[in-house]
Amino acid sequence: MSTPHPSPEVPEALFADPERESRWRARFSAARVSLPDWALDAPHASLYVSNAGGVWELYAWDRARDSHRQVTDRPNGTVHGTLSPDGEWIWWFDDTDGDEFGTWVREPFAGGAAAAPAIPDVPAGYPAGLEIGHELCAVGVSTDDGSALYAHRDGRTRRFYASEHDADVAALSRDERLLAIGHAEHGDSRHPALRILATADDAVVAEKWDGEGRGLAALSFSPRKGDPRLLVQHERRDREELLIWDVEADTETELHIDLPGELAGDWYPDGEALLIAQFDQGRSRLHRYEPATATLTALDTAPGWIGSAGVRPDGTVEYSWSNAAEPPLVRSREPGGDDRVLITPPGERAPGSRPVTDVYVDGPGGRVHALVSTPEAARGEPLPTVFLLHGGPHAADEDRFSAYRAVWLDAGFAVVEVNYRGSTGYGSSWRDAIEGRPGLTELEDVAAVHDWALTSGLTDADRCVVAGASWGGYLTLLALGTQPGRWSAGVAGVPVADYVAAYDDEMEQLRAFDRALFGGSPSDVPEVYETCSPITYVDAVSAPVLVLAGDNDPRCPIRQIENYLDRLAARGAEYAFYRYDAGHGSLVVAETITQVAIEMSFAARAVGLA
Template identity: 55%
Template sequence: MGERWQDRFRAGRISLPSWAREAPDRSLYRSNSSGTWELYTWDRTTGEHRQATARGQGTELGALDPTGAWVWWFDDTDGDEFGVWRRRPFAGGPDTEAAPGLPPSYSAGLALGADGTALVGRSTDEGFSVHLCRPGQPPAELYVHRQEGYLASRSDDGTLFAIAHSEHGDSRHTAVRVYRLHGAEADSPPRAEAVGDLWDGPGLALYPGHFSPGGRTLLVVHERRGRAEPLLWDPVTGEEQEVRLDGLPGDLSADWTPDGKQLLIVQEHRARSRLHLHTPDGGRTEPLDTPPGLVGAATARPDGTVEYSWSSSQLPPVIRNTRGETVLTPPGATAPPSVPVRDVDVEGPGGAVHALVSEPEAGTAPYPTVFLVHGGPEAQDTDAFFSDVAAWVDHGFAVVRVNYRGSTGYGSAWRNAIERRVGLTELEDITAVRDWAVASGLADPARLVLEGASWGGYLTLLGLGVRPDDWSLGIAAVPIADYPAAYADEMEALRAFDRSMFGGSPEEVPERYAASSPLTYAADVKAPVLVLAGENDPRCPIRQIENYVGRLRELGKPHEVYRFDAGHGSFVVEERIRHMAAELDFALRSLAGVPGGPVPGTA
């Protein structure tokens, strides 16, 4: 295969361009074309593209103001996600601090006004807050609470803003509140007046979206019937209109078309997605023609088209519109294709578990097999293009991806099933699929790799200790390894998430954290372990990984560590290639002596 797998990482990629509400020909997107993921502006009138940020570790968060005059971007330190907002002119120019007077924080939302004002959501160890920033004036605090939340959106006229909050103590199942903003333009101190509250009670989440164009109706996603569905809510009158789309299975989300007359519906079902246009007045729903695979993002344009990013497990990402046109093509070579996936359903202890299987083009079963475990846990594996999956396949491995309990896309009960028994529940589903893969003849039981990043890395380390005889080796990137220590060091938003899952903090329910912590089972680990860790990771901090690695060292367990200077992963293309190379090298070396195992260098 030579460098084919590396070519996929180096191939040009772009995100779906966003656009300014009052200047729709001005767009912003992310691209890796400089070798690092950065923000770029695109003037659709002139065709000019301009790199807006250039930082050693890349840039993730950015936004255009409604007039298209300014690019806002979040400036953290080496990927630690803790920083301040800066801005620069769309046409280029110096960066300036966008919200002077606001200390660094974790980002918890941004809502920009056409009048130059901004609402900034902040998360710190003290909780969640929202601040009004006006040019030439100090920031004004509008909302603060010890419990976590996020700023969702602001109405076009700037008078209303919506937040998700967890004042009831459960950040996984948020409520929604809308405030009226007073004094945004006056010299008097501004204030926020609550005008509407929406909460569906314990265990039911509400996710606020955008206000209607030019209006005050708020899009909200609810879970009243066991899945994600949209509703329209007028926070002033309290009127609700549920968008009933019973003919569309799966989880549904929505956004407005620019004229406010239709909703762009994104349907997620069995690891794939479809787009639909729904007209609330009259209840008509029209499917949009997209190929099978994953729509990663979509936006309706003022000209009536819908632009979307799309890929499949076999074909690399493209940006298209509903006229069948390619909207934007990144510079450089296109990523080589990979193999399609097939779906399997395996009966697990909590019901049927859906998994995706990718098989190498050469060789015969049983294959050496990688169980690539997704992060989150509130995420899912999809029929989308992933360079790491393709790299394993190129090297002769089958890849199995499991949408275990805790995953999104299969209803709220499936997502919530991990509560109070975190990690152990997910492993039951992974084990069921692992046993199917061996019994069906797909996977060689002597050559089984458990691999994952973030929550997937956590489940990898936990699985190596809880089910030590199931796996030949493990690879855990940016994992939770010592759960109580991770809780102590991680960002407050994640501590709140953990309290919701476990039913309390490590001090309140220590037995649950111990039962779910990989460190508890370190002595039982038999397989060689590779751990990849970010020095500046605020989500899975380095100290708790050092605790786990130190324990493996004390026990004489075979292990290797790859540390890198970034946060929760890297936005630098060559660093991601080094990560993948380290994983492949570790797996090939570890399996080289196994009868029938891969021989290093032959892939």
């Protein structure tokens, strides 16, 4: 029989002031759109994700008619979709209530028919890549048995690859002769290798592996038919950079682009230039690069964060942009330099928020970059402070708009976001520094920034909250147990709480990730999992803790969270548990607002804020 756990208060309102209350809710409920994707050979056919109907769903946009229609309508939302190159079909991933396990279905772009299995004889599983051509489709599936990749042509489906290790469908050449796959046959899914196959007979055309600790990612083939050049991301010089690989000649050209930070890219439609995305110190910028002449040209965009970008057939660059103070926009930059808003969702734009400032603190592993924001009413006295720890762990906090950050500011908290070791954008060594000791390594950097926040006068030592979701939720629980003197409360969303049980129950792709990160499975390195698991330190937790979790989460499964909560209950600790019917987070706007209200109310009470 499971232990009953106390439920948190669900406040009707966070603020007595109606204007403040309306403002924070509007940041979550205001309609937003993602950057539209478009069909390769029918660029009028576009697809985007929006919350305009109250749930994040897929929408089709016929640019020729300027008509929009909602494609999917499911209780827990849909965000994974793409278009066939001819623009006739929309493919989307059909899972169950956010469990991420399912199959690809398709329906006509124009509507009028229900979605049906796109390739009926591909079994259900977790998605592991998809490439759709005119004649050939390749789809990857991950299950507890490992990875299987399938090709479908002329009405027939065949499995062309299977492995106990991680693998994925990565890129299809424009003429559909060549297929790039990523794989971890060397045992490290965090640093994959590449293989190029001939689609006619599955013969291996070329292989590339940069050795231990150096990953490769196939970004895209040249847009020209018959062109075997593949754009590849590598990390040979301790950061993510680019090279062009002629996979048939098996020759490569490293692109020595003189920009700080890390780089990603995609082709311009003529195959003569690349759109370069530069990620540096929590900001991003766009550039045009011409490999033949090594010419680099900055595309002027406002300072902030560019979430995604692409080049239209006429050379127009479309991109999504925001910064901490200004809500997201989808913009269009024409070749001549004119820049305008591309698509405006219905209703009023979300209210803005406060900017972030950069702080650099010396930590045990090097200089730690943090982003700090303060409430508008701050007058210089030490403030209640929340440390928002990002997920991933291989992700980063950026100068981008966050309705979640903004509500903490509205409530009177200073907000500190730490790009701890493990974060991306600061080089491969920084990202991989957590190997063999995850969790505890990141928290050393959080502690260094926390010390700075106290000595600088920013933070009231008696009113510090630690919060995060996913990996950030894991770090939150670990911080409460290993650094109990630092924290007045903790808010952990969809966390790993008992790492051994999580490993047993999570999706195989994450087991492979954990084996690479920890140095093996729990049976291989039990002491590492014990040392790095929050449940090991649960008896040291002294601050009140709120945990939120989804019933169908394949990444941070519910059983291991209940194990942790049972331990809290057994010792009479102060905690609350909110459980909801979804997966690794919710795509339903009203549910998100409810969860945020619960979190804010819990944290405000813990630090004595009205």
